[in-house]
Amino acid sequence: MLKTLMGGAALALAAALPLHAQVDIRKETQRWQQMIAEGSPAELFEIEGEALWKKKQGPKNVSLEGCDLGQGPGVVKAAYAQLPKYFADADRVMDLETRLLHCMTTLQSRSPQDATQRLYGNADRPSEMELLSVYIAGQSRGVPMAPGTRHVKEREAFELGQKLFFHRAGAWDFSCSSCHGEADKRIRMQYLPVMSQPEGVRKIVATWPSYLVRNAQVKTMQWRIWDCYRQMRWPEPVFGSEATVAITQYLTVTGQGEPYAGPGTKR
Amino acid sequence: MTKNFLLLAGTAVLVAGCAAPLPVGERPKIAASDLDQLVAVSKRDFKARGIAGMDRLELDAAMRACNLHNDNPPREVSQPLEEQILKSIPFPQGSLLGDWKRGQRLAQSGQGMTWSDKPNIANGGSCYNCHQLSPQEESFGTLGTSLRNFGKIRGTSEAIQRYTYGKIYNSKAYNLCSQMPRMGHSKTLNEQQIKDLTAYLLDPNSPVNK
Amino acid sequence: MRATLGAGFTDVRVLMSHAMETGQRKDASGKVIPLHFIQNVTAKLNGKTVIEGEVSQAVSRNPVFSFRLKGGQKGDKLELSWLDNTGVTNKTDGTIA
Structure with missing residues (x-):
């Protein structure tokens, strides 16, 4: 009665499909997406994230439970769906990850080095940031995405993100739009959503954070x-920088209104 | 018609109370001052890592023009730049056709040039990421045009060899705002590798032309 | 662990963080990474063993186990423990919700 669920099994199945021109790649990909979503362990990572949210850490030995994610200290319900937004205490627009970093270094008094030591995890060493994010995001299920759009800095962030989206640079002259600017295009077999349009980006912003089968994280x-910027052959974006938050703000505002349906499951 | 008009009017009233709606779905117009801001922001918010240095954020005349004109500069801007770029391509002497079999491996490989790549690894051409080439490879991208039967259609004349080599070396010589990376100019591929890819595209024995 | 009560049954899903090395892989220097995998899994409901299972090295890294228990009540305590081939044990607790 012991059943094992492995992402690898679903992957092998998809790879075994004959790749003839008659096969509708998009449909087969969707079928596979559905299969991996059914066995997704995303919710189990949420439980780990919740424990980290409540874990006392740092020199002051306090948890993040007093962190204000925009809806008041400690309020996690529907907080993710209303990010990014402007925070007066930091005088800047923040996305969830940037805000969590802020709370780690202020509320918990942790050093920036400590708070940023494992921003991106792998299967051997999970990331506190990623686990926290998936827990917080999970508390917005069903809530329509409504990032801040009234404050002047929120509007500036959108406009900067929009310009950055189309800005070509890097060793290969790519912008985000090089791959996500035209409908029905793919890289190899992967269809690419048009992120500059609401219909292309709504489902995207409503499913991150996501469990990635290929990373098991x-x-x-x-x-x-x-x-994306790594594959665009740019230098490395700084985590939580104004540029990265501006792009998230641009994408989320473009996709606003979509009920949050994550944490998702992706290839 | 009337209904649409009414709906629009309703929306206008709704947003009148707060700030004007953000230009969702639009492509922003970029002025020279915007471009300066974007370069400054990218230099502030990105950092060098591994082989990916900050020099990659500098814009040359071609990328400046493309960013300023939403990838569609007027002819009087693009033409002189294209001519200048074409003159800068170091075409090798003699035949430009290398080994199509090596070219095929290069076309398949997408590695190289990222900050996670070690220096001195064998870079690929990433061709299949965006182009269809051989009928045997069904996992191909569609961002670029299909190059199926590329040589069969065009032949292998010196002019075609030069065009093919030149396009891979620096695509911007033929279309200033082409989305294709400048494989030679960016030092992704060397002379021999570009010759091998030229052969992969043009050689009658290459699967691309079968 | 997530344990959800159904009609007369309980669905349980557990994530077990483990390297699950097959003994077939080599590290960057070419050295074989030793076999390291979960061998036994035990599930207990309110302290009473309800499942004992063997696991092989063919199972993926950080595996997710899911199983259905007959019965179960809201608030019942569940414990899932595992033992790997190096003798290390670990466990995770949960409550039926």
Whole structure:
């Protein structure tokens, strides 16, 4: 009666499909997505994240439970769906990851080195940031995405993100738009959503953070942007920088209104 | 028609109370001052790592023009730049056709040039990421045009060899704002590798032309 | 661990953080990474063993185990423990919700 669920099993099945031109790649990919979503362990990572949220840490030995994610200290319900937003105490727009870092270094008095030592985890060494993010995001299930758009800095972040999205640079002259600017295009077999349009990006912003089968880990939007720039052959974006938050703000505002349906499961 | 108009009017009233709606779904116009801001922001918010240095954020004349004109500069801007770039391509002497079999391996490989790549690894051409080439490879991207039968259609004349080599070396010589990376100019591929890819595209024995 | 009560049964899902090395892989220097995998899994409901199972090295890293228990009540305590081939044990607790 012991059943093992392995991402690898689903992957092998998909790879065994004959790749003839008659096969609708998009449909088969969707079928596979559905299969991996059914066996997704994302919720189990949420439990680990919740324990970390409540864990007393740092020189003051306090948990993150007093952290204000925008809806008041300690309020996690529906907080993720209303990010990024402007925070007066930091006088800047923050996404979830940036805000968590802020709480680690202020509320918990942890050093920046300590708080940033494992921003991106792997199967051997999970990341506190990723586990916390997946827990917080899970508390927004069903809540429509509604990032801040009224404060002047929120508007500036959107506009900067929009310009950055189309900004070509790096060793290969790529912008985000090089791959995510045109409908029905793919890299190898992977279809690419048009992220500059609401219909292309709504489902995307509503499913990050996500469990990634290929990493056997949960990953956040900061990671997604970071790995895109790696593949774009740019230098490395700084975690939580104004540029990365601006891109998240741009994407989330473009996809606003979509009920949060994550944490998702992706290839 | 009337209904649409009413809906639009309703929306306008709703947003009148707060700030104007953000330009969702639009492509922003980029002025020279915006471009300066974007370069400054990228230099502040990105850092060098491994082989990916900060020099990658500098914009040359081609990328400046493309960023300023939403990838569609007027002819009087693009033409002189394209001519200048074409002149800068160091075409080797003699035949430009290398070994198509080596070219095939290069076309398949997508590695190299990222900050997680070690220096001095064998870079690939990443061709299949965006182009269809051989009928045997069904996992191909569609961001670029299909290059199926590329040589069969065009032949292997000196002019075609030069065009093919030049396009891989620096695609911007033929279309200033081409989305294709400048494989030679960016030092992703060397002379021999570009010759091998030229052969992969043009050689009658290459699967691309079968 | 997540344990959810159904009609007359309980669905349990557990994530077990483990390297699950097959003994077939080599590290960067070419040295074989030694076999290291979970061998036995035991599930207890309110202290009483309800499942004992053997696991092989063919199972993926950080495996997720899911199983269905007959019965179970809200608030019942569940414990899942595992023993690997190096003698290390670990466990995780949960409550039926």
